[in-house]
Amino acid sequence: xxxxxxxxxPDAVTFAVCAVVVLSGGIGVVTSRNPVHAALSLVMTLFGIxxxxxxQHAYFLAAVQVIVYAGAIVVLFLFVIxxxxxxxxxxxxxxxxxxxxxxxxxxxxxxxxxxxxxxxTANWVTGAHKVAGGLTAGHHTxxxxxxxxxxxxxxxxxxxxxxxLVIAVVGAVVLARRPSPARDEDASTPVTExxxxxxxxxxxxxxxxxxxxxxxxxxxxxxxxxxxxxTVPGGHEKLEVAR
Amino acid sequence: MSIGPAWYLGLAAVLFAxxxxxxxxxxxxxxxFMCIELMLNAANLTFVTFxxxxxxxxxxxLVFFVLVVAAAEVVVGLGVxxxxxxRRAGTTADDLxxxxx
Numbered sequence: 001x002x003x004x005x006x007x008x009x010p011d012a013v014t015f016a017v018c019a020v021v022v023l024s025g026g027i028g029v030v031t032s033r034n035p036v037h038a039a040l041s042l043v044m045t046l047f048g049i050x051x052x053x054x055x056q057h058a059y060f061l062a063a064v065q066v067i068v069y070a071g072a073i074v075v076l077f078l079f080v081i082x083x084x085x086x087x088x089x090x091x092x093x094x095x096x097x098x099x100x101x102x103x104x105x106x107x108x109x110x111x112x113x114x115x116x117x118x119x120x121t122a123n124w125v126t127g128a129h130k131v132a133g134g135l136t137a138g139h140h141t142x143x144x145x146x147x148x149x150x151x152x153x154x155x156x157x158x159x160x161x162x163x164x165l166v167i168a169v170v171g172a173v174v175l176a177r178r179p180s181p182a183r184d185e186d187a188s189t190p191v192t193e194x195x196x197x198x199x200x201x202x203x204x205x206x207x208x209x210x211x212x213x214x215x216x217x218x219x220x221x222x223x224x225x226x227x228x229x230x231t232v233p234g235g236h237e238k239l240e241v242a243r
Numbered sequence: 244m245s246i247g248p249a250w251y252l253g254l255a256a257v258l259f260a261x262x263x264x265x266x267x268x269x270x271x272x273x274x275x276f277m278c279i280e281l282m283l284n285a286a287n288l289t290f291v292t293f294x295x296x297x298x299x300x301x302x303x304x305l306v307f308f309v310l311v312v313a314a315a316e317v318v319v320g321l322g323v324x325x326x327x328x329x330r331r332a333g334t335t336a337d338d339l340x341x342x343x344x
Contacts, residue, residue: 011246012246015246015250015251019250019254022254022258023254023257023258023261026258026261026262026265026281027261029261029262029265029274029277029278029281030261030262030264030265030268030269030274030278035271035273035274038273038274038277039277042277042280042281045258045281045284046284049284049287049288052251052254052288052291053288053291056251056291056292056294056295057295058291058294058295058303058306060303061287061291061303061306061307064307064310065287065310068310068314069280069284069310069313072314073280073313073314073317076317076318076321077273077276077277077317077321080273080321080324080325081273083325084324084325084328086271086273100267100268101268103267104264104267104268105264107263107264107267108260108261108263108264108267109260111259111260111263112256112257112259112260115256115259115260116253116256119249119252119253119256142300142303145300145303146300146303146304146307149300149301149303149304150304150307153301153304154304154308157308161308161311161312164311164312164315165311165314165315167315168314168315168316168318168319169318171318171319171322172318172319172321172322175319175322175323175325175326176322176325176326178329
């Protein structure tokens with residue numbers, strides 16, 4: 001039977017509208033010149049996907065999609081865009097790598113054809129229904145079934161997920177932390193923070209800024225402040241070399 | 244009933260190809276991350292579609308894990324971008340040519 005005939009009219013209309021929203025959002029992500037516009041197009045795509053989840057009776061995943069993706073990940077993107085100040089339009093016309101665009105289009109078309117051919121020819125339904133538990137068991141909702149599946153069948157993967165998140169958070173903190181003059185601990189006082197700000201770009205300016213405030217700079221590392229002007233820039237240079 | 248799985252799979256394939264083209268074309272690292280998110284979402288749509296077709300909740304569980312991995316990937320990736328931007332004044336992939344061996 002033709003799938004479109006079997007579908008009711010509202011379902012088909014919902015799918016068509018969502019497909020248009022998803023694809024236009026995706027095109028907006030790829031082609032927009034401003035990264036903020038790209039992030040907003042990404043939100044559009046994610047909402048379309050969430051509605052398609054609802055259309056397929058995955059209500060919990062639709063809610064999680066909106067909350068986690070549109071609410072957390074895109075906000076994280078926007079935070080970084082604004083924090084780095086790269087929310088200006090970039091020149092998308094320049095092509096420093098010759099032939100990159102045509103090659104990318106050809107490779108994208110090949111991947112699309114490959115996935116479509118795989119979907120069309122592969123035997124989707126192998127007969128192994130309901131391996132990890134059915135979706136329509138009794139009167140339970142999809143949230144109940146999903147939670148039961150995660151906490152029984154996939155419990156080990158769920159624990160690994162917790163470890164992964166902890167590692168990701170620790171890694172992000174380590175990556176985003178400013179290298180402090182006291183190397184053992186993160187004891188940077190608010191006085192030293194603005195000092196180091198402009199000197200991070202070029203390495204030559206560190207000695208000059210190191211001499212301006214020797215008292216505060218030597219304070220977290222060692223209590224003796226008198227020779228701090230002599231010792232701390234040396235240690236600072238060592239830190240620069242070590243990096 | 245909902246419409247057939249072939250339409251969902253086709254839409255997911257197109258979205259995946261769009262994300263792949265974006266990763267290959269764009270030079271801004273942040274936009275490249277967003278294109279990776281597009282590809283992950285295409286995979287999620289495929290998982291949910293197969294979950295419905297096969298009547299199996301495992302596909303939805305897998306979408307859950309993909310969400311978590313995507314969140315971790317974005318956190319670490321944006322941390323790397325911020326760390327790079329401290330030393331270089333640009334977020335395009337061409338600014339990272341010093342990472343060549």
